[in-house]
Amino acid sequence: MKVLFVKDYAEMSEKGYELIKEIIETKEEPVISMTTGGTPRGIFKLLVEDIHNGLDISHTTIMNLDEYIGPRDAAYTVRTFMYQNLYDLINVQPHNIFLIDGAxxxxxxxxxxxxxxxxxxxxxxxxxxxxTNGHIGANEPGTPFDSTMFLAEHTEATIQSTMKEYNIERNDTPTQMLTLGFTEILEAKKVVLLVSGKHKAKAVRDFLEGDITPACPASVLRNCENTIVIIDEEAASLLDKAKYL
Structure with missing residues (x-):
């Protein structure tokens, strides 16, 4: 696993996007799998800008990590996010769009x-x-490291995070999600974890400096040579930086 420290959210987004853009420009039939929510919004903005400036995605396949259980057009769904932040904003579409059906x-x-x-x-x-509790996708604390795609139940921390991200009430917030398991996640040729913000600092410390255990799902990435972690200063604020020099 490689760890990159960056200044802020903007630089995290730029570094993450550079990895995606390189694949789109160098692979004959690139396959990109995205996450959604607050973390990758900056990446989506950069991708849309580059497509308008001539980046060719007509040979690219784009898929997703997970999907909430609920109506397809609900404000919180991955489908809604992808169309609002990418597909509805561009004239040239990817060769393939694969979405999980949460309905x-x-x-x-x-x-x-x-x-x-x-x-x-x-x-x-x-x-x-x-x-904030160390989950990746909907692999919540306690999920076995050999998990395969499954229907996950959200913890209260994840429910609260979803409410905040999409400005919805508790009764309108999904409590289940279809998600790739660790097995599928780690099968990707390159895995890139993006982390920004002081509210993620404890999760980052547990992930990088705690035990490798299902209690901290992201810790499974520590033994993976194909993983790059990009962390901004606020998210890294509780780390012993000397360990990474």
């Missing part, structure tokens, strides 16, 4: 469908964010 009535079938897509389209890069 399905057949969870098992949807998991099998998306697993088949993952097998057909090997991901060049998987973008991740870090939850």
């Amino acid at each position: 399905t009535e057949d969870i098992e079938n949807e998991i099998n469908r998306y697993k088949e897509i993952l097998q057909l389209y090997a991901r060049d890069i998987q973008i991740l964010g870090l939850g």
Whole structure:
């Protein structure tokens, strides 16, 4: 695992986007898997700007890490985020858009469908964010490190984070999510974890300096050579920086 320290959210977004752009420009049929929410918004803005300036994504496949269980057009869904922050803002669309269906009535079938897509389209890069309790995707604390795509129950910390991110009431907030498990996440050729903000500082310390344990889901990344972690100053504020020089 490689750790990069950056100044702030803007630089974190730039460094993360550079990795995505390089893959789009150098691979014949690049496959990008994104996360959503506050962490990658800066990356999406940079991607949209570059597409308007001529970046060709017509040969690119874009998929996603997870999806909330709920109506497809709800404010909080990954589908809504992807269209509002990317697909509705560009004239040239990716070659393939693969989204998980969180409105399905057949969870098992949807998991099998998306697993088949993952097998057909090997991901060049998987973008991740870090939850305040150390979760990645919806792999909450306690999720076994050999998890495969599954229906996850949100912890209260994640529910509160979703409420804040999408400005919705508790009763309107989803409590379940279809998510790639650690097995699928780590199958990507490159895994990039982005972390910004003082509210993530404890999670970063637990992730990097605590035990490697399912109690801190992100700690599974520490033994992965294909992982890059990009952390800004506020998120890194509780770390012993000398360990990383």
